Amino acid sequence: MxxxxxxxxxxxxxxxxxxxxxxxxxxxxxxxxxLSAIVGNEISTFPDYPAEVRAPQGTLSGVSGFQxxxxxxxxxxxxxxxxxLVAMNPAALKVNxxxxxxxxxxxxxxxxxxxxxxxxxxxxxxxxxAELGLGSVQVVAAPISSLVKEGxxxxxxxxxxxxxCKNMFALGLVCWLFERPLDEAMHLLQNKFAQKPLIAQAxxxxxxxxYNYGHNIHASVSTCRIEGCKAEPGFYMDVNGNKATSxxxxxxxxxxxxxxxxxxxxxxxxxxxxxxxxKRKDLGVITVQAEDEIAGICSAIGAGFAGCLAAxxxxxxxxxxKSEAIGLAVISELPLVVIxxxxxxxxxxxxxxxxxxxxxxxxxxxxxxxxxxxxxxxxPTDCFDxxxxxxxxxxxxxxxxxxxxxxxxxxxxxxxKIPDLGTYPEIEPNYVSGYHDEKPWKPYxxxxxxxxxxxxxxxxxxxxxxxxxxxxxYDTSSISTDPVNxxxxxxxxxAKIEKIADxxxxxxxxxxxxxxxxxxxxxxxxxxxYETMEIMRKQGKKVALAHFRFINPLPRNTExxxxxxxxxxxxxxxxxxxxxxxxxxVTGFNPYRFNRVKGQPFVVARLVEEFTKILEx
Amino acid sequence: MTTQENIYQAKDYKSDQYVRWCxxxxxxxxxxxxxxxxxAVGIPPHRTAVISGIGCSSRLPYYMNTYGFHTIHGxxxxxxxxxxxxRPDLSVWLITGDGDCLAIGxxxxxxxxxxxxxxxxxxxxxxxxxxxxxxYSPTSDRGFVSKSSPYGTVEDPFIPAELALGAxxxxxxxxxxVDMKNTPEILEASARHKGASVTEVLVNCVIFNNGVHKQxxxxxxxxERTIFLRHGxxxxxxxxxxxxxxxxxxxxxxxxxxxxxxxxxxxxxxDAHCRDNTLHMMLAMMGxxxxxxxxxxxxxxxPTYDAAVHEQLADVxxxxxxxxxxxxxxxxxxxxxx
Numbered sequence: 001m002x003x004x005x006x007x008x009x010x011x012x013x014x015x016x017x018x019x020x021x022x023x024x025x026x027x028x029x030x031x032x033x034x035l036s037a038i039v040g041n042e043i044s045t046f047p048d049y050p051a052e053v054r055a056p057q058g059t060l061s062g063v064s065g066f067q068x069x070x071x072x073x074x075x076x077x078x079x080x081x082x083x084x085l086v087a088m089n090p091a092a093l094k095v096n097x098x099x100x101x102x103x104x105x106x107x108x109x110x111x112x113x114x115x116x117x118x119x120x121x122x123x124x125x126x127x128x129x130a131e132l133g134l135g136s137v138q139v140v141a142a143p144i145s146s147l148v149k150e151g152x153x154x155x156x157x158x159x160x161x162x163x164x165c166k167n168m169f170a171l172g173l174v175c176w177l178f179e180r181p182l183d184e185a186m187h188l189l190q191n192k193f194a195q196k197p198l199i200a201q202a203x204x205x206x207x208x209x210x211y212n213y214g215h216n217i218h219a220s221v222s223t224c225r226i227e228g229c230k231a232e233p234g235f236y237m238d239v240n241g242n243k244a245t246s247x248x249x250x251x252x253x254x255x256x257x258x259x260x261x262x263x264x265x266x267x268x269x270x271x272x273x274x275x276x277x278x279k280r281k282d283l284g285v286i287t288v289q290a291e292d293e294i295a296g297i298c299s300a301i302g303a304g305f306a307g308c309l310a311a312x313x314x315x316x317x318x319x320x321x322k323s324e325a326i327g328l329a330v331i332s333e334l335p336l337v338v339i340x341x342x343x344x345x346x347x348x349x350x351x352x353x354x355x356x357x358x359x360x361x362x363x364x365x366x367x368x369x370x371x372x373x374x375x376x377x378x379x380p381t382d383c384f385d386x387x388x389x390x391x392x393x394x395x396x397x398x399x400x401x402x403x404x405x406x407x408x409x410x411x412x413x414x415x416x417k418i419p420d421l422g423t424y425p426e427i428e429p430n431y432v433s434g435y436h437d438e439k440p441w442k443p444y445x446x447x448x449x450x451x452x453x454x455x456x457x458x459x460x461x462x463x464x465x466x467x468x469x470x471x472x473x474y475d476t477s478s479i480s481t482d483p484v485n486x487x488x489x490x491x492x493x494x495a496k497i498e499k500i501a502d503x504x505x506x507x508x509x510x511x512x513x514x515x516x517x518x519x520x521x522x523x524x525x526x527x528x529x530y531e532t533m534e535i536m537r538k539q540g541k542k543v544a545l546a547h548f549r550f551i552n553p554l555p556r557n558t559e560x561x562x563x564x565x566x567x568x569x570x571x572x573x574x575x576x577x578x579x580x581x582x583x584x585x586v587t588g589f590n591p592y593r594f595n596r597v598k599g600q601p602f603v604v605a606r607l608v609e610e611f612t613k614i615l616e617x
Numbered sequence: 618m619t620t621q622e623n624i625y626q627a628k629d630y631k632s633d634q635y636v637r638w639c640x641x642x643x644x645x646x647x648x649x650x651x652x653x654x655x656x657a658v659g660i661p662p663h664r665t666a667v668i669s670g671i672g673c674s675s676r677l678p679y680y681m682n683t684y685g686f687h688t689i690h691g692x693x694x695x696x697x698x699x700x701x702x703x704r705p706d707l708s709v710w711l712i713t714g715d716g717d718c719l720a721i722g723x724x725x726x727x728x729x730x731x732x733x734x735x736x737x738x739x740x741x742x743x744x745x746x747x748x749x750x751x752x753y754s755p756t757s758d759r760g761f762v763s764k765s766s767p768y769g770t771v772e773d774p775f776i777p778a779e780l781a782l783g784a785x786x787x788x789x790x791x792x793x794x795v796d797m798k799n800t801p802e803i804l805e806a807s808a809r810h811k812g813a814s815v816t817e818v819l820v821n822c823v824i825f826n827n828g829v830h831k832q833x834x835x836x837x838x839x840x841e842r843t844i845f846l847r848h849g850x851x852x853x854x855x856x857x858x859x860x861x862x863x864x865x866x867x868x869x870x871x872x873x874x875x876x877x878x879x880x881x882x883x884x885x886x887x888d889a890h891c892r893d894n895t896l897h898m899m900l901a902m903m904g905x906x907x908x909x910x911x912x913x914x915x916x917x918x919x920p921t922y923d924a925a926v927h928e929q930l931a932d933v934x935x936x937x938x939x940x941x942x943x944x945x946x947x948x949x950x951x952x953x954x955x
Contacts, residue, residue, distance in 0.1 A: 038952045188950070237951045250942045261703050281933035282940050286926060288702055291728040295695035298688070298725070302668070302699025305686055306707070310699070328689050418946050458684040458700075458707055461663045466632070466678050468687030469671075478634065479679065 012071030014079030015174065017167075018096050019088030020057055021050055021064040024167035028086075029066025030413075031188055032171060034238050035180045037415040040231065041070040043238075044380075044527065046078030046601065047411045051268070051351045058112075058120035063095040076379065076527030078412060080603045084177065086170050088112060088144075090128050091121035097132050104137045107173055109166065111145035142213060144169050151209040152202050161199070165206035172210020182211055232417060239416040241380040241409035242272035245313075245339060248387025250283055251419075253309040255388075256395055256427035261308040262287045263299035265318065268351040269407040270341035273313040293321035297338065301325060304334040305467070307457035309391055311337040316345045316358045319402075320365070326400050327366045330493065332467040333444070333453050335394040335429070337387070342406040342523075344599040353599030354408035356523050356573040362402040363552055363581065369490045371497040373401040374552040378526035380409050381416040386549060388424060389504075395429045397500055398452050404551075406573075408601055409524040432456040432463055442477040443467060450503070451496040500553050507555035511537065511544035517615045518565040520591065522548040522578050528602040529571060535608050541615060551581070559586045569594055569614055571607065627652035630662055632682045643794030643820030644674055644741060650797060651677075651710075651739070654804035660708040667710045668697040670717035673748050674741035674820070677712040691722025694729040697736050698922075705923040708808065711738045716746050719755040719775050727784040732922040733812040739804065740777055740817045745826035763825075778901030781815040782894050782915065788814035789901060790913040793834050794821060799845060799912065806913050812921045833909050846900065846912040848889040851881065854908050861885075862900075862907075869899050871907050889916040 017029040026047055033043045048065040055062030069079035084105045087093040089112045100106070106129075118128060125131050129139065144166045151169075152162040168189075175182060186204050193200035239247070253260035262285065264274040278287045286303070290296040297312040304310035314322060319340045329336045342358045344350035362374045373393050377386035383405055390403040432454040435441050443465040446453050456463035465477070473480035474488050509518070511533050521529040526547050536543045546561055548554070562568060562582065570579035571594040579593050592614045596602065630652045638644045655665065665683040669675035670693035678685030684707075688696050693711050701709040711729075718726050718740050729736060745763065746752040752765035756777065760769040781789050788810040792800040800818065807814035819830040833842050844854035844862065852862035853874070861884030863872050872879040891897070897915040934940075 034950065040954060191950070231954045233953075233955050235947060235951050235953050237946060237949055247942060247946070254942055259703065261699065263699055280945070281930050282937040283942060283945060284930060284934065286702060286930070288699065288926075290695065290698075291724055294692060295698070295725055295728070298692045298695030299699030299702065301688075302686075302696035302701075303703035304699075305666075305696070306700045306703035308703045310703075324689055325692065332686070418943070418951065421943065458666050458704065459664055461661070464663050464682055464684050466681070466685035466687065468678070468685075469689055470687065 011073055012069065012075060013083045013178070014067060014069045014081065015084040016065055016067045016082035016096060016099055017086045017170070018063060018065040018092035019086070019167070020091070021052070021054055021062050022057065023064070023088045024164065025064050025066050025088070028167045028171045029068055031185060032174060032180070033068040033070070033413065034188060035175070035184050036068070036070045037236065037238050038184050039181065041072065042075035043414050044069045044075045044078045045413045046408065049352055058089055058091055058117055060091045060095055060121060063092050065096065075414070076530050077601065077604065080605055084174065086174060088166070088170065089121065090118050090123055093128055094121050094123070094132065097134065100134070100137065102136045105140060105177070106134070106137050107140045107142070107170060109144035109170070110141045111143050140173070142173065147209060147213065148206050151205055155198065155202055155205070157198070157202055162202065165202050168203045168206040169210035172207040173214045175207070176211045176214030182208065234417045236415050236417055238413050239381060240411055240413035241377065241383040241405050242270070242341065242411070243276050244381055244383035244416065245377070245387045245405060246273050246276040246280070248384040249277070249309065249311055249337065249391055250280060250285060251384070251421055251424065252388045252391030252427060255421060255424060256309060256391070256429065258307065258309045260285045261300060261303035261310045262313065263290050263296045263303065263310070264288070264313045265290050265293045265296040267293070267315045267318045269343055269410050270313045270315045270318070270339065272410070273339060273341070293318040294325060297322040297325040300336060301329050301334060304329070304336050305458070309337070309395060310335065311339065313339040313341070315341050315343045316361070317348065319358060319361055323366050326372065327368060327370050328469050329400040330366070330370045330372055331469055331471070333398045335398055336400040337390045337394050338400055338402045339387070340402060340404050341410045342404055350599045352407060354406045354524065354573065354601065355597060355599060356406060356525070357577070357597065358404060359551070359574065359577040359581065362404055369494065371494050371552070372399055373397070373497060373500060374404065375401060375550055376404040376523035376548065377409060378523060378547055378549065380412050380414050383409060384416070384419065392425065392427045393500060393503070395427055396452070396503070397450065397496065398430060398455060399497065404523055406524040429455055432460070442475070444472050444474065444477040446492070450499050451492060498553050501556050504550050504555060506557045507546055507548065507561055509544050509546045509561055512542040513544070514542055515544035515565060516542045517567040517569065517611065518561070519543065519545045519611065520548070520562070520568055520570045520582070521545070521572065522551060525571060525573065525602060528604055528607060531604045532607040532611060535604065536611060541612070543611070554585060562586050562589050567592065567614060569611060571602070573597060625656050625659055625661060627656045630655045630682055632680050634679045636680050637676065638673060639824055641823035642673070643743065643822070644677070646794045646797060647739070647741065647800065647818050647820060648677060648680055650800040651804055653801040654808060657801065657805045658708070658808045664706070665708045665710070666700060667712060668693050668700065669712040670722055671748070672714040672717045672746070674712055674714040675717055691717055691720070692725060693717065694722055694725035694736070694738070698729050698732070698734050701734050701736055701923045702926055705735065705927060709736050711736050713738065713740055715740070715742045715744060715754045715756040719777065719780065727780065730781055730784040730786045730813045730815065733787055733919055735811055735921040735923050736813050737807045738813060738815045740815060741820045742777060742817050743820045743822040743826055744829050745822050747822050747825050751825035776902060777815070777817045778914065779898065782898050782901065786815055786915065787812040787917045787919045788913070789897070789915045790814070790816045791901070791909070791911050792816060792818045793830070793911065794818055795834055803913060806916065810916055812919055842908055843911050844908040846887045846889070846910055846914055848887055848913065848916065850887055851884045852887055853884055869903065869907065889913050892917055
C-alpha cells in the first residue's frame with residue numbers, strides 16, 4: 001500500500017491527539033496506542049484533560065489531549081514534545097503550541113478552522129499558524145467534518161452522530177502516516193461498539209476513509225515506520241496505573257487466600273480503581289461506595305478487622321479526611337492498604353493534574369506518634385508490583401500501608417507483560433494459629449522477631465478480643481494510661497515499622513557504578529529521570545539513578561548509597577519533601593534539588609540541562 | 618436459632634473488665650439487658666462483634682466477651698458496615714450515643730440505616746455529652762442550659778425516630794434504661810430483625826443530666842406517660858389500662874376508654890410490620906399531651922445490604938465460575954510476543 005510513498009524509519013515518535021473535550025480524543029489516543037502496542041512498539045501515554053466535564057465548545061479551557069510516545073526501544077515517558085499533532089480545532093492548536101517541535105506535522109480539520117472557530121479560540125487574525133509563529137511545521141489540512149458527513153451519508157445517521165465519527169477519520173489519517181494495520185483497529189472498534197452495530201459500522205467507515213484519504217492525496221509528508229521491538233516473549237496487554245493497582249490488590253488477595261474489600265468514595269484521579277474493582281465481582285471482590293471518604297476507609301478498617309485484605313483508594317483531599325481513621329488502624333494494628341493517587345493541591349487544587357505533594361502528609365499527617373509504611377509506584381505497570389508489595393507488608397506486618405501513585409502514572413498506560421503469579425513472593429499473615437507462647441494469648445502479644453501482633457479473625461472460638469483507639473497495656477492488652485507503658489507502646493509501634501526494612505529489598509542503583517552524580521527520585525518520575533540519565537550517559541557523563549519505592553522504612557542501604565557520590569540531586573514534583581525527609585534520616589546529607597510544581601510531567605531536555613549544570617558546577 | 622437458646626447464658630457475654638461507668642449511670646442497666654438479650658438470641662459470643670464510636674456508652678465493647686472494636690468518634694456505623702458486609706455470618710452490634718450517632722456520626726448513621734445493613738444499633742440517648750463533661754447534644758431540648766450553652770441552646774433537637782424513619786429505617790424501637798423487664802425483649806427483637814435496627818434507649822446521666830427522662834421513667838407516673846407497643850395488640854396504657862390511642866382525623870389522640878363515647882373497639886391495634894411508615898412516625902413522635910411510645914414501633918422486612926452484596930457476587934460468579942486473576946486478564950485484549 002505504501003509503494004508510492006516515501007517511508008522513513010524512526011526510533012521513536014511522539015503523537016498528540018487534541019480537540020474539544022467532546023471530540024473523543026481520549027478514545028482516539030487509546031486506540032492508537034493499543035494498535036502500536038499490538039504491533040510490538042513500546043508505548044507510554046499521557047492523557048491531559050480538563051477538570052470540567054464539558055467546557056464550552058471550541059474554547060481554550062475545553063481542550064482535551066492525549067499524548068502517546070512510541071518506539072522500538074525503551075519508552076519510559078510520554079515524551080516532551082510532539083512530532084505529530086492532531087488539532088481538531090483552533091483552540092487545540094493554540095493550547096498545544098508549547099508541546100510542538102519546530103518541524104512537527106500538524107493535522108487539522110479545516111472545517112473547524114473557520115472565522116467563528118478562530119474567534120472562540122481568541123485568534124486575532126485568520127492565519128493561526130502565522131499568529132502562533134508556527135512557520136516551519138508541516139500542515140496536513142483536511143476538511144474532515146465534511147468528508148465524514150459525505151462518507152457516512154448512506155448510513156442514515158443524523159448529522160450529530162455522523163460528526164461524532166470525525167475522530168476516527170483523524171485516527172485513520174494517523175494510521176496511514178504510521179503504517180498501522182487497519183484490521184486491528186477495526187477489531188478494537190467492533191469490540192468497543194459491540195452493542196451498537198450501526199455506530200461500529202460508521203466508526204469503521206470513517207477510519208477507513210481517513211486512511212484512504214491520506215493514501216490518496218499522498219499528503220506532502222512521508223509516512224513513518226516504527227519497528228516493533230524485541231520484547232520479552234509472553235502475553236501482553238495495555239494497562240494504565242489505576243488498573244494495574246487494582247490488579248495488584250487482586251493478585252495479593254489471591255496469593256494470601258483472602259477476600260479483597262475496597263471501601264472508597266469517588267475522587268479524581270483515583271476513581272478508576274473503584275470502577276475496576278467494582279467490575280471484578282467475578283473474582284469475588286467486594287466494593288463499597290461509601291457515603292464519604294471517612295466511611296470509605298472506615299468500612300475498609302471494619303473489613304480488615306473481619307479478615308479481608310482491605311483497601312481504600314483516594315487522592316490528596318481524601319487522604320486528609322482519612323487521617324484520623326489511619327491512626328485507628330495504626331493503634332489497633334490492623335492490615336490496611338491506602339492508595340493515594342496524588343494530584344495537584346492544596347485543597348481542590350488542579351484535580352486532573354499530577355504532583356508528588358502528598359509525601360509528607362502520608363508520612364506524618366496524623367495526630368500522635370503514628371508510624372506506618374509509605375511506598376510509591378514508579379510507572380503505570382509498576383503499580384501492579386507496588387500494590388502487591390503494599391498488600392504483602394500490610395498483611396504480614398499488621399499495619400496500614402500508604403501507597404502513593406499519581407495522576408500521571410494512574411492515567412498513563414503502557415504495554416504490560418501479564419505476570420506469572422508463581423514468581424511472586426508468598427504472603428503469609430501472622431495468624432493467631434501461629435501463637436505458641438506459654439503465656440495465654442492476648443491481642444497485643446507480639447511475634448518476637450518482627451514485633452507483629454497475632455491476627456485473630458472474628459468467628460474463631462477462644463480468641464474473642466476487643467481492639468480500640470485507646471492505648472493498651474503491653475502485656476494484658478487492657479486499656480492503659482500508664483506513662484511507662486505508653487512510652488513502651490510508642491517505641492514498639494515505631495520499632496515494628498523500622499523492622500520492616502529487614503523484609504524489603506535493598507535499594508537498587510542503576511547507571512554508572514563510578515558516577516560523578518547520583519540522581520535520586522521516587523514515584524511517578526521514574527521514566528523521566530531514567531531517560532535523563534541515559535541521555536547524559538550517552539553524552540559521556542558518569543551518572544547513576546536511585547529511584548525509591550520504599551520510603552518508610554527506607555531500605556537498609558540508603559545511607560550508604562547517598563553518601564557514596566560526590567553530587568546527589570533529588571528531583572521531585574514538590575518543594576523538596578523527599579529531599580528534606582532524607583535529610584532527617586541521613587546525617588550530613590545535603591543534596592542539590594530540582595523541584596517543579598506545575599502539575600505537568602518533567603521535561604527531559606530541561607532535566608538534562610539542569611543536571612548538567614549541577615554536574616559541571 | 619431456637620436450638621441454641623439454652624446453650625449460652627448472659628454471663629457468657631460478659632468480659633472480665635472492670636466497668637468504669639459512674640455509679641448510678643443508666644448504661645450499667647443497658648449492659649445487663651444486652652447480655653440477657655444476646656443469650657436469648659443465642660448466637661455464640663465468638664460469632665458476635667460489638668462495635669462502638671466514642672463517648673461514655675461507646676466503652677461498652679470492653680465489657681463484652683465477644684469480638685469488639687472501640688473505634689473513633691462517629692465512625693462506628695461505617696466500620697460496622699464494612700465488617701458486616703465482609704462477614705454477614707457475624708452478628709454485628711453498634712453501640713453509640715446521641716453525640717456520637719447524631720452529631721459527628723450523623724452521616725454514617727443515616728446511610729447505614731438507608732442501606733439497611735443488618736446491624737443492631739443501640740442508641741444510648743441521655744441528651745448530653747458526658748465524657749467531655751457536660752455540653753448540650755443534638756438531642757437536647759431547645760433552651761437547655763449546659764456548660765457550652767450557659768444561656769440556653771437556640772437550636773431544636775433531632776428526634777432519633779424521625780431521623781431513622783426519615784432515612785427509610787426498617788426497624789425502630791424505644792426503651793428505658795431502668796426497665797429491666799422490657800428492654801431485653803426489645804433488644805432481642807432488634808437482633809432478630811434482618812436489616813438495620815435502631816433501638817433508642819433513654820438513659821440517665823447521673824452526673825451531668827440527672828433526671829433527664831424522669832418525667833417519663835419515674836415509676837410514679839411511667840404507666841400514665843408511656844405506652845408500650847406490641848405488634849398485634851391494642852394500643853392501651855395507663856395504670857388501669859384504661860387509656861388508648863385512637864385516630865382522630867389525621868391525628869392520633871389519647872382517650873379514656875368508656876368516656877366521651879370511646880370504646881375499646883375504637884383503640885388502634887399496633888401493626889409494626891406495615892410498610893407505610895406514616896403511623897409509625899406519628900406513634901414515635903408522640904409527646905406533649907400524649908404518652909411516649911416504647912417497644913418495637915416499626916419492624917419491616919426489606920432486602921439487607923450485606924446479603925444483597927453477596928447475592929450479587931454469587932450471581933456474577935455463577936456465570937463465570939472458578940476464575941483467577943490470570944484467567945480474567947487473558948480473556949481481555951491480549952497479544953502474544955513470541
